[in-house]
Amino acid sequence: MNRDDDHVGSKAVNTDVSGARRVFGQVKWFDPVKGFGFVLAEEGGPDILLHANVLRNFGQSSVADGAKIEIVIQETDRGIQATEVFSIEPPAGSGTAALADFEDIDPEVIRAAPLEPARVKWFDKGKGFGFANVFGRSEDVFVHVEVLRRSGLADLQPGEAVGLRVIEGRRGRMATEVSAWETALKQDDS
Known part of the structure; x- marks a missing residue:
């Protein structure tokens, strides 16, 4: 070309x-x-x-x-x-306001969470949340619609492969970042 x-x-x-x-x-x-x-x-x-x-x-x-x-x-x-x-x-200003679930968590802990391969179990945009499973683990990871939006995504489909940064929050394991798996692989290589 x-x-x-x-x-x-x-x-x-x-x-x-x-x-x-x-x-x-x-x-x-x-x-x-x-x-x-x-x-x-x-x-x-x-x-x-x-x-x-x-x-x-x-x-x-x-x-x-x-x-x-x-x-x-x-x-x-x-x-x-x-x-x-x-x-x-992600949209401008999407990372400025913290979710209430992350208020008491050290921002360094959130940034240091490794990117983990996961598959979407289900996501309901209308309800504003869904769940995914990290490969090799049985427990659900909570995914909030605001975390999705801050990650530059609008919706997730059941079975979709994604990369998640996961922390232990008030409600158990929670995603702090979501990326398309192909994008996660590229970030991991850099």
């Missing part, structure tokens, strides 16, 4: 011969039930379609509204669409 560098603002954006280019933006909204959502590019322009399959290729089944995202986009007969996701950051 032959790439040229275009510059948008202070960020380099790659363009290839097919017209695909890499852009930075923010998730306007994403509905995992509908299977799509839209991204607003930092440079402006029309909404960019983000299909669930493109997100799944990145290793996630959902993304939080307001999350920062780096994607490859391409003009199609149906408008501008994302064709690949490179990175997702």
Whole structure:
């Protein structure tokens, strides 16, 4: 693939011969039930379609509204669409207010928790929580919707492989961070 560098603002954006280019933006909204959502590019322009399959290729089944995202986009007969996701950051300000369950826990303990492989048992966005199981352990890990949102996700599907940072909290084992398993593997390698 032959790439040229275009510059948008202070960020380099790659363009290839097919017209695909890499852009930075923010998730306007994403509905995992509908299977799509839209991204607003930092440079402006029309909404960019983000299909669930493109997100799944990145290793996630959902993304939080307001999350920062780096994607490859391409003009199609149906408008501008994302064709690949490179990175997702949680929405701005999502880590500022602490959950009541974490108030009495040393922040260093939370940050030092290892990333563990887990599988989602169930998650109910309407109820605001769900449970997962760390591989090799039988006890449930409580996953709060706010922890999910702060991790840049909007929803979890039963059976989905995830990475969890888990601590012992007032209610037992609780997730403090959730990431797509593919993303967790990349973080663990760095």
